[in-house]
Amino acid sequence: MTRVLVVDDQFLIRAGLVGVxxxxxxxxxxxxxxDGEEAVALAARTRPDVILMDIRMPGLNGIxxxxxxxARSTxxxxxxxxxxxxxxxxxLxxxxxxxxxxxxxxFLLKDSGPERLLAAVAAVGGGDALFAPSVTRRLVEAFARQAGTGAGNGAKPPPGLAALTTREAQVLKLTARGLSNVEIADRLYISEATVKTHLNRTMTKLDLNSRAQAVVVAYETGLVTPGG
Incomplete structure (x- = not known):
């Protein structure tokens, strides 16, 4: 059973999500x-597996x-x-x-249909591949480029990046380019389970909470460059 908390400041949207x-x-x-304040309190009390989080809310926003x-769960x-x-x-x-x-x-677009909503909840709830990795890559590339991030612009990698093994760095690079675990396994001639192990170890070393956050770090440190 996947336990879900729904957060949105618009009643009709929230009610629709809950109904589905x-x-x-x-x-x-x-x-x-x-709102965000209520979300923080409810998350601590109910300990959900997945939170559907609206971003633009008055007061405490989704970010x-x-x-x-x-931070509190950690x-x-x-x-x-x-x-x-x-x-x-x-x-974007x-x-x-x-x-x-x-x-x-x-992330999930609000105009997504019920099937896509449930698929997204199942994917992130199971800790599986990032939902819509190619779209997430496009988003990260756009804002990494706009912010002028990357090694060529003086960005310094976090201390843990140097601690990655060659294989962990390879898996991180391919993840940042939008490949799924299955595609990475095929590319590197390893099992899907091994890909997950390498990615989990990378996230632990870099103190990251999600696969998407790992993608952001890969671009912002210059490990992967937009369009590369």
Whole structure:
């Protein structure tokens, strides 16, 4: 059973999401929040597996709420942090980039149909491949380029990057280019389970919360360059 918290300041959108989720087998809606502050409080109380997080909300926005929820789960719960799936009206949105940078696991367009919503919840809830990796790559590339990030612009990699093995760095690069675990396994002639192991070790070494956050780090440190 995947436990889901729904966060959106617009009642009709929130109600629609809740309705779709409650009708799906294997999904339990554990709460609804209308703003970031309420989301932080409910996440601590209900400990969901997945949070559908609106970004543009009055008061505490979705990026700030994501940061607080992930920081609190790391320091207080001791268990796995919730996977946060960002809700947005368009994909090339700097707010979404900020949320991925903060540790969100992926994003979903608000005009997506019920099947795509449930597939996204299942994907991030299972800790599987990032939902819509090629679109996420396009988003990260756009804002990494716009921000002038990368090794050629004086960006310094986090200390843990030097600790990556050659294979871990290869897996991270291919992940950042939008390949799925299956595609990476095929490219490197290793098993899908081994790909997941390398990526999990990389995230631990770099103190990252999500696959999307690893993609952001790969671009911002110059390990991968936009369009490369």
């Amino acid at each position: 989720l409650r009708a799906a087998p294997g999904v339990e809606v554990v709460g609804e929040a209308a 700030q709420a994501t940061e607080r929820i992930l 320091t207080e719960s001791g268990g796995p942090a919730p996977r946060i799936l960002v809700l947005t009206t368009f994909d 949105d700097e707010y979404v980039y900020g949320a991925l940078r903060a540790g969100a696991s992926g």
